[in-house]
Amino acid sequence: MSAPTLVFDLETIPDVAALRLLHELPDALSDEEVVEYAAQRQRARSGSDFLPHHLQRIVTLAGVWDNGHDVKVFSLAAPELDEAEILRQFFAAIDKKRPQLVTWNGGGFDLPVLHYRSLLHGVQASAYWEVGERESEYRYNNYLGRFHWRHLDLMDVLAGYQTRAAAPLDQIARLLGFPGKLGMDGGQVWGAWCRGEAAAIRAYCETDAVNTHLVFLRFQWLRGKLDERELKSALDRLREHLEKLPGAHWREFLAQWPLTAADPKI
Numbered sequence: 001m002s003a004p005t006l007v008f009d010l011e012t013i014p015d016v017a018a019l020r021l022l023h024e025l026p027d028a029l030s031d032e033e034v035v036e037y038a039a040q041r042q043r044a045r046s047g048s049d050f051l052p053h054h055l056q057r058i059v060t061l062a063g064v065w066d067n068g069h070d071v072k073v074f075s076l077a078a079p080e081l082d083e084a085e086i087l088r089q090f091f092a093a094i095d096k097k098r099p100q101l102v103t104w105n106g107g108g109f110d111l112p113v114l115h116y117r118s119l120l121h122g123v124q125a126s127a128y129w130e131v132g133e134r135e136s137e138y139r140y141n142n143y144l145g146r147f148h149w150r151h152l153d154l155m156d157v158l159a160g161y162q163t164r165a166a167a168p169l170d171q172i173a174r175l176l177g178f179p180g181k182l183g184m185d186g187g188q189v190w191g192a193w194c195r196g197e198a199a200a201i202r203a204y205c206e207t208d209a210v211n212t213h214l215v216f217l218r219f220q221w222l223r224g225k226l227d228e229r230e231l232k233s234a235l236d237r238l239r240e241h242l243e244k245l246p247g248a249h250w251r252e253f254l255a256q257w258p259l260t261a262a263d264p265k266i
Contacts, residue, residue: 004099005066005102006063008062008103009061009062009208010061010109011062013057013059014035014039014056018055019034019051022055023037023038053109053116058083059078059198059201060076060086061086061205062076062077062205066234066238076089084121087121095125100152101150102151102154103152103153103154104154104155104212105155105166106151129144154212158219169215173211178211180256184204203247203249207249210238217234239254
C-alpha cells in the first residue's frame, strides 16, 4: 500500500446531557431513566430505539494505522479522555498525515457522528473538510464524497452502494476466517458503560477496528493492490503486532484467528 491507511471504529452512548436539555427532563431522573424515556419516544416515532446520530456521544475511537511497513493498533477512550479531546487528537492526526480512512458503515454512522460532535465541541479539521477550495487534488477525491476513496466505506462499496445488500462486519469477518465480534455488540455498549465497564468497551472497539482492517487487506488483494506475498506479509505483520500487545482480548482474538485465515482461494 503506497499511502498510509487509518482503519477506525467508534463506540457511542446516548448523550444524556443533550437528552435532558431537549426533552426538558428534571435532574431528579437518573441517566438510565433519561435514556429509557428518550428510547421510548424514539420507538414511538420510528419503531426503533436507536437514537439519532447527533445524540450519540463518543466514548471510544479505535483504529489501525498501516503505512505498508509498520502497523499500530490504538484507541482514544473515555474516561481517560473526554469526547472533545478524542476528536481533537483524531482530526489532528488526519491533518498531519492525510491517510486514507477506512470504515465499515462509516458513511452511515461514524462520519455523521463525528460531524455533529465536532460541531458541538468546536473541533476544527481543515484537511478532513477540504473539498478542493485550497488543495485542488481534493476536488475529485475527498473525505466527504460517497464515491471518493479518500474515505472508503467498505460495507457500502462491497454492497454496490445498495442498502439492501449491506452485510454485517461480524459475518463477513467470520466467513473469511477472522474472529469477528468478541465480548459484546453495539447494542450492549450503553449497559456496559452504566456498569463501569469502559475497558471492555475499549477492547470491543479495538477488535472491531482490527476485524475491519483484516477485511480491508483481503479487499486490497481482491482489487489487485496486494499480491499473495504482500497480503501474507501484511497479515503476519499485524499478527506480530497483536502478539506484543497487553490485554486478554488480544489473546482471545489471536486464539480465534487461524494462521490460514484469508488465504486467497485461487
